[in-house]
Amino acid sequence: MNKVVVTGGAGFIGSNLVDVLIAQSIQVIIIDDLSTGKLENINKKAVFLQHDLASISQKELISIFSDIDIVFHLAALARVQPSIEDPFPYHHVNVTATLNVLYAAHKSNVKKVVYSASSSCYGNTDIIPQTEDDPTNPLSPYGLQKYIGEQYCRMFSHVYNLDTVCLRYFNVYGERMSLEGAYCLVTGIFARQMKQGKPLTITNDGQQRRDFTYVGDVVQANILAANHHKELNGEIFNIGNGKSISINEVADMFGGKKVYGEKRLEPFETLANNQKAKSILGWRPLGDLEEWIKHYKIELEI
Template sequence: MRILVTGGAGFIGGHLAERFVSRGHDVVVLDNFDPFYDTRIKDHTVEVCQNLADDGDGSYRLVEGDVRDAELVEELVADVDYVYHQAGQAGVRPSVEDPRKYNEVNVDGTLNVLDAARKTEIERVVFASSSSVYGKPEYLPYDEVHPTTPVSPYGASKLAAERYVCAYSEVYDLPTVALRYFTVYGPRMRPNMAISNFVSRCLNGEPPVVYGDGTQTRDFTYIEDVVDANEALLTDDAADGEVLNIGSTDNIDILTLAEEIRDQVAPELDIEFAERFEADAEHTHADISKANELLGYEPSRTIREGVQEFVEWYRANRDWYEPLVLES
């Protein structure tokens, strides 16, 4: 199959590209190498995918460009069977400083993908949405009918894009699926995330820093589970036109997470606390029953198992990954 992955040198998009190439598919990646975090991580991802292709699996082509370039997007979409639209401006906290950029990339960029797709006989467009669309919980866990009241410009931009994805499915009969990711983590994750920071500090004998009192909870989702859910959509149309939560259901508070990592890596360290960021969500917790019913989605790892795997990966890749975490 011919697959376009926008944002395909990034964390989630890169793992999707890697999986698809390893399965023998022909993959085109569109990425603008935005320096939101150190682009050397993206360079490493590209190298991994290219090596897979060189070893005789699927093909891999990198196109450096932007989803805001409608002409380029149309040209690339016209040549593939599936589009995995992972490109987006990430980061809840930075979105408070520059909300217009988040609208331009996340909303206008998504419209470019959708407009290009409805001009073709595309099999499916899969959109990367976010648990940030929910905002303040009225109840937990979140199911897909929970009110969507995002509390950050980032969340608002992802919700607007998601609504366009669903509207295009309804109005233009375009096969689309929107996956609401819940705090994805794993190898090659963004270096400024809580888990990578906790691990790095502990490995270097520095106490992990918790923002706020640590009672905030998160539904952390291991990257391989996210990739499995996306891959299922290559062959399963049961979720067309739908929005699905992709989480772990294994909710954990941030203080317990910090303690878990500390206990695995450097049990002698204390936990430090700093002021919480206002735009951060208080709680996230996914009800994944809809994804389970439609796709057979089942998380494969608890947070403790996933963290242990990440710590092992971190140790094995410390020479190139750790400097980027420390610089973030």
């Protein structure tokens, strides 16, 4: 690949992906509406275009995609609880924008779209670890919307002959993750509370378990999927570390007092069976949450 588009390239995962692509001398165009992304995340060597991908015209998007090899579609509103409280803006970004991107990619003869999906589509399941063939049962509009995006990708591969691949992320953490807002990632919430000298607030009893995946590993999964020599035609891959850790254990890694707050409907455990990504993409997750937290605490001086 020589020239790519990264939607959501000012966001947490997208900006990390952009940095690695540019380090590999790949030309990058970022499309982001800055609703959650930040200007300071944008690599100065990338071309930045500010657009709402759900509202941009097909004509303009096709023009942007005209000489693009790969589209990495990461733009999303990625919070479960707010999507329950108000699903409409989430549908606008997570479904309408995805359809807009896929259709423009098809019309522009883009070689492949790499779609950022979510393990939220599994919902609450007794099947542990989760494989890509397990039933889906989303518990939120967000989880359903990301699953609809997967189905659009597969349909575009089979009907429009657009090569697509779907990467189901499991609880991504790392550099540039948000520390803001009540519904940011639990690692971000704990980091913010530690920095403010506050106790760590835990929903439910803290025994719920999550598969925490380092952002650098997610970036590598995107690049491996983009470079894969065969057409993937909507194939789905779990992108998770393959180890589950309880929220109480994460709190202990940060240290400090724990307090237990509101009850919330959420899956008890997420755990990826990542063998498919390992065998087909050659992906190997290397991140270690506990070691990362140690270094992050030093960086934040907490």
